[in-house]
Amino acid sequence: MAARRTGPWTRGALGTAVATGAVLASVLAAPVAGAVPTSESWIAELGIEGGDDSNVIAGDGAVRLRDREPRATSTGTAPAEGQLLLAPRRPAAVTDQVSADVAADVPAGAQVLVAVRGIRDDDTWSEWRETAPGSPARLEQPTFEIQVRVTLVAAPDGSGPALRRLGLTADRGPQRFTAAEPTTTTPLTSRVFATRIGLVGNDTANGHEVETNDRFAALPSRRSLSPRGTGDYTARVCASETRCTWVPLWDVGPWNTRDDYWSESAVRQEFGDLPRGRPQAEAAFTDDYRGGRDGFGRRVANPAGIDLADGTFRDDLGLTDNAWVTVTYLWTGTGPSGTAIDRAARLEVRAAPAADAAVVGVVAPQARMSYECVVDAGAGRTGIGTRWIRLGPAQFVPADQVEARDVPSC
Numbered sequence: 001m002a003a004r005r006t007g008p009w010t011r012g013a014l015g016t017a018v019a020t021g022a023v024l025a026s027v028l029a030a031p032v033a034g035a036v037p038t039s040e041s042w043i044a045e046l047g048i049e050g051g052d053d054s055n056v057i058a059g060d061g062a063v064r065l066r067d068r069e070p071r072a073t074s075t076g077t078a079p080a081e082g083q084l085l086l087a088p089r090r091p092a093a094v095t096d097q098v099s100a101d102v103a104a105d106v107p108a109g110a111q112v113l114v115a116v117r118g119i120r121d122d123d124t125w126s127e128w129r130e131t132a133p134g135s136p137a138r139l140e141q142p143t144f145e146i147q148v149r150v151t152l153v154a155a156p157d158g159s160g161p162a163l164r165r166l167g168l169t170a171d172r173g174p175q176r177f178t179a180a181e182p183t184t185t186t187p188l189t190s191r192v193f194a195t196r197i198g199l200v201g202n203d204t205a206n207g208h209e210v211e212t213n214d215r216f217a218a219l220p221s222r223r224s225l226s227p228r229g230t231g232d233y234t235a236r237v238c239a240s241e242t243r244c245t246w247v248p249l250w251d252v253g254p255w256n257t258r259d260d261y262w263s264e265s266a267v268r269q270e271f272g273d274l275p276r277g278r279p280q281a282e283a284a285f286t287d288d289y290r291g292g293r294d295g296f297g298r299r300v301a302n303p304a305g306i307d308l309a310d311g312t313f314r315d316d317l318g319l320t321d322n323a324w325v326t327v328t329y330l331w332t333g334t335g336p337s338g339t340a341i342d343r344a345a346r347l348e349v350r351a352a353p354a355a356d357a358a359v360v361g362v363v364a365p366q367a368r369m370s371y372e373c374v375v376d377a378g379a380g381r382t383g384i385g386t387r388w389i390r391l392g393p394a395q396f397v398p399a400d401q402v403e404a405r406d407v408p409s410c
Contacts, residue, residue, distance in 0.1 A: 039171035040092040044148065046084065046166060052227045054207020055082030056152060062105070062162035068154045072202045073253050074195055074218075074307050075298070079109075080154040081205060084163070085227055088147045091170040095143055099136040101167035109155030112163055115222065118143030121183075122334045124368075125232050127223045127260075138173065146170060151222065187333030187370070188262050190277030192305030194237070194325045195254055196313045204251035213311035215346065215364035218251035220279065220305070221260035221269060224331065226250055231339055231368040236328040237308065237317065244349070244361035244395075245316040246330075246369055247308070254304040255281040255294040261305065262329040270295060279305030316346070316362045330370055337370045338389075338404030340397075353377040353388035353396045360395060373410035374399050 048058045057066045063084055070077040100114040115128040118139045128149060131137035139146075148168060154160045197218060200210050206228045208216070217235055224233040231248035238244040258269040259280045265272040271280045274289070282303035283289035294300050306327055313319050330337070340347040340363050349361035353375050363369055369391055377386045387399035390410055399407070 038093050039169060041167065041169040044086055044166040044168055046163065048084070052085040052229075053083060054228060055080065055203070056084050062164045063150070063152070064162050065152050065154055065160040068158045068160045070158075071205075072199050073251075074197050074199065074304075075254050075294075075301075078253075078257075079156055080158070080160070082152050083206065084150040084152070086148040086150075088145055089170075090145050093171060095139070095146060095170040095172060096141065097136040097138045097171060097173050098131055098146060098148070099169045099171075100131045100148075101133070101165075101169075102163070103165035105162040105164070107155050107157075107159040107161065109157065110159060110161045111151070111153040112161050113151040113153065113222070114166070115149045115151070117147055117149075119145040120334060122336065124331065124334070124337060127233075127263075127331065128225070129223070136169075136173075142172065184335030185333045187328050187330050188277060189326060189328040190262070191324055191326050192277075192279055193282060193303040193322065194306050194308050194313070194319070195302060195304040195322045196319075197251070197307045197309050200310070206250050208250045210309065213315060214309040215245075215247055215311040215316065216250040216309045217247045217312060218253045218307035219249055219260075219262075220253055220256035220281070221258055222252055223260045223263070223269070224249050224329070225252055226366075229366060231364075231366040233331045234368040235306070236330060237306070237312070238326045238328075238361075239317040239319060239323065242351070242358075242360045243317055245312055246361070246363040246367040247312050247316075248364060248366045248368075251307065254307045255279075255298070255300060256296075258295060262332055279303070281305060312364065316364070330368065333370065335370055336404065336407070337368050338402045338407075339368050340365065341401050341403050347397055347401055349391065350388075350396050351394045353386070353390075355386075355398075357396070363397065369397070369402065371402070371404060371407065374407040375410040 046063050055066050056063050065082045068080045071080050098116040104112045115130045116137045117125045117128050120126050126140050129137035152161050200212050202210050208228050226232040226248050233249045234246055236246050260269050261279045274283055281300050284292050284300040285303040343365050347363040348359050350357040351360045372390045374387050374389050388396040389399045389402050390396055
């Protein structure tokens, strides 16, 4: 398998991360008349390397879907889709918007969706933002590093698009920026209805093959879809105050694919007349919003705003039926974060900094955790001190099991 192309930040290399915020601040503070470039254009290399790409092939001068059979989801079948994830790039200019020039054969009903994201001041990725002719993707803050994702979606009749050329331009919009130190902001939390994904053996939107007792979640927008095997976008899901799980977002759904209901109304892809934090499916089911139908015109059979894989649903949260849960969309805030070192096993979260404290949650493999500080629990029977990272009130994980940098003392 080829090397992953998600960049140094998504591989958890926090100990060697560049101080992006400080460097960016120095450039933004430079005089306008300085020799800092303002724009860069290039033609993307459309080769398929196999690392982060999913369900796409290259041949005859184009990138196409490998399998065009409809994809199973928790709310029925959906047209096949695949992703081409380009390598992260550092443009010559500080960038806050990216434009795309797409040359493709697109049958009626099919789609070629180009999205971009940038590294933020806290060294995490911003959300994906789509770019279209005449409508550049606008990033939430200026950045030195971007990544581009191309999603190919088949038409309902199974015919697929062919991407032949992708030109990109990174530049800065008309707004002016002032230098500022990175800050910690609180992510959005809302209460939504959760359903179980199931679908063992099927592929998710990012190409992950669903396993028995798998641990991940789905939200109804590609803006928060993590590349396969990463926790770039992680949700904390709680069934109660003492039973929570941190899970990566690896699929799109339920019901909609353009309902980023965790976004502010001004930037929400669709349904911007709904309150932030309320899924369109919930409004359709409970209030007959849009005639009780989802964005595809289907009658909404439940108010689900999140789908949970079996291991997350049953084992980690102890759910036996669909239920209301409290979800924190961690990427909507900023601040220090880290990932579990063991990428194969779940990490237990304890109520106190002690190995015999009650388990109050679990961190799924590849999930990202926001943290507050580290506490030294003192020497145990071995005479060796144990350090614990505090994720929040009464939530602790062993520091030696988390890849993080510069964690302050509590």
